[in-house]
Amino acid sequence: MGSINHHQSTARHTRVSGLNAPIIVIGAGICGASTAIWLQRHGHEVVLIDKGTPGKGASYGNAGLLAHWAVDPVTSPTLWKDSAKFLLDPNGPLFIKWSHIPRLLPWLVKFMSNATDANTRRIVSNLDPLLYDTVAQHKSLVADTALSKWIVDSKFSYAYPSEAAFNNDAYSWKMKASVGLKPTIITGSAVQDEEPILGTSIQCLAVLEGQGHITDPGQYVIELCRHFTDHGGKFVQSEVLDINRKNGRVSSVVTRDQTFDCSHTVVTAGIWSKDLMKKLGITIPLETERGYHVMFENPSEVPRNPMIMTAGKFGVNPMVAGLRCAGTVELADHHAGPSKGPIKLLKKQASIAFPNLEYSGIQEWMGFRPTPPDSTPLIGEIGSTGIFTGFGHQHIGLSSGPKTGRLIAQLIDRQNPNIDMTPYSPERFA
Numbered sequence: 351m352g353s354i355n356h357h358q359s360t361a362r363h364t365r366v367s368g369l370n371a372p373i374i375v376i377g378a379g380i381c382g383a384s385t386a387i388w389l390q391r392h393g394h395e396v397v398l399i400d401k402g403t404p405g406k407g408a409s410y411g412n413a414g415l416l417a418h419w420a421v422d423p424v425t426s427p428t429l430w431k432d433s434a435k436f437l438l439d440p441n442g443p444l445f446i447k448w449s450h451i452p453r454l455l456p457w458l459v460k461f462m463s464n465a466t467d468a469n470t471r472r473i474v475s476n477l478d479p480l481l482y483d484t485v486a487q488h489k490s491l492v493a494d495t496a497l498s499k500w501i502v503d504s505k506f507s508y509a510y511p512s513e514a515a516f517n518n519d520a521y522s523w524k525m526k527a528s529v530g531l532k533p534t535i536i537t538g539s540a541v542q543d544e545e546p547i548l549g550t551s552i553q554c555l556a557v558l559e560g561q562g563h564i565t566d567p568g569q570y571v572i573e574l575c576r577h578f579t580d581h582g583g584k585f586v587q588s589e590v591l592d593i594n595r596k597n598g599r600v601s602s603v604v605t606r607d608q609t610f611d612c613s614h615t616v617v618t619a620g621i622w623s624k625d626l627m628k629k630l631g632i633t634i635p636l637e638t639e640r641g642y643h644v645m646f647e648n649p650s651e652v653p654r655n656p657m658i659m660t661a662g663k664f665g666v667n668p669m670v671a672g673l674r675c676a677g678t679v680e681l682a683d684h685h686a687g688p689s690k691g692p693i694k695l696l697k698k699q700a701s702i703a704f705p706n707l708e709y710s711g712i713q714e715w716m717g718f719r720p721t722p723p724d725s726t727p728l729i730g731e732i733g734s735t736g737i738f739t740g741f742g743h744q745h746i747g748l749s750s751g752p753k754t755g756r757l758i759a760q761l762i763d764r765q766n767p768n769i770d771m772t773p774y775s776p777e778r779f780a
């Protein structure tokens with residue numbers, strides 16, 4: 351891939367003893383790429399391993415939104431009412447593969463048990479430190495590089511069919527207000543003055559200032575990895591099969607092609623982290639909220655700023671390659687292929703919201719949001735094993751990936767991060 355150096359060795363086992371061995375980061379999505387760069391900046395020798403090319407997991411096709419406003423989790427107290435409504439509504443944004451329910455049930459029970467006011471407030475206070483400075487964290491990650499071109503400052507709007515629909519969202523806005531997010535409300539024809547692409551089905555915008563977005567998340571991650579290898583990092587394309595321990599500490603990482611000694615390893619493999627944890631004998635309740643995108647190529651018009659269409663629960667982002675509409679939630683297995691329903695819904699809702707939109711073609715995509723039941727990413731060390739986790743970022747991984755990488759580098763160097771890391775402990779489900 352491009353100018354990324356693929357580190358290959360004819361030896362089946364790359365031996366370097368103890369703490370002189372490199373740190374191995376497993377998974378080159380936004381979390382892994384950010385972690386590799388921050389560890390490199392801390393002066394470490396780092397090997398980044400991915401089973402494919404970088405940035406092709408969830409980090410490829412997300413909505414590209416730097417989303418402090420996503421601080422309130424899906425499991426708000428309104429989820430009980432909303433999920434029943436969405437499942438009965440053929441135009442609802444929630445899908446379930448019913449055959450997956452028996453395996454999903456233990457996670458689902460834990461997930462739904464978080465849909466209370468007290469738990470929502472706790473999760474908001476867990477997520478806010480990872481999200482409040484998302485735009486600044488991305489800028490800091492790419493400071494003094496050409497990559498800053500992918501990060502755009504913008505406003506961000508919630509688009510509602512009516513002011514009454516905005517008022518119905520009062521709980522969510524109360525949570526956002528608790529972390530300082532207060533919108534300006536625009537109604538009636540002023541909506542189309544603000545965003546001329548919108549049809550009359552949208553009658554209310556809740557506009558937030560000071561937000562940001564990425565204009566090609568997949569390419570952004572590829573270039574982050576290229577930046578890492580250009581500065582001496584090694585990228586290896588191979589599937590990690592196992593993590594070995596000696597005397598209670600990580601000793602090596604086994605890939606399909608060879609074994610690498612390491613001083614520490616960081617698991618940033620998105621939803622697939624669950625499979626790697628299982629190899630270590632650790633069961634993490636991690637399931638995927640599958641999401642989809644449609645990308646309208648050569649669109650005749652685009653919004654001035656990104657938005658979320660609350661009726662279909664999808665983000666809209668004017669990107670380099672077209673107009674991306676990304677969202678929906680489908681509860682299904684991460685080994686199963688895509689469904690048709692969510693794509694059909696995205697196309698239908700987009701045609702209602704943007705009645706005059708013309709385009710030359712459509713790209714379709716499905717990806718896996720890695721979601722723990724308490725919607726709080728797992729960032730920390732497993733005991734004193736030298737094995738660190740950086741996964742479980744559900745709907746907010748693009749936004750919080752750079753901060754995650756920075757925190758992991760600080761933890762490995764035994765520097766005290768300036769936030770309480772207890773809520774993110776990977777051992778909290780033990």
Ligand SMILES: Cc1cc2nc3c(=O)[nH]c(=O)nc-3n(C[C@H](O)[C@H](O)[C@H](O)COP(=O)(O)OP(=O)(O)OC[C@H]3O[C@@H](n4cnc5c(N)ncnc54)[C@H](O)[C@@H]3O)c2cc1C
Nearest residue numbers: 377379381401407408409412413415590620641747748749
């Ligand atoms: C439709 C949709 C819209 C979204 N919109 C947004 C948004 O607007 N803003 C936002 O902040 N977040 C958004 N998200 C969430 C975000 O995309 C994810 O949280 C984030 O990309 C997760 O990043 P990651 O690095 O943890 O995982 P991934 O990007 O999935 O990367 C994991 C990597 O690990 C590799 N890997 C897995 N197993 C192995 C193995 N055994 N050996 C080697 N490599 C392995 C994979 O190949 C992959 O490259 C959205 C998600 C979806 C699906």
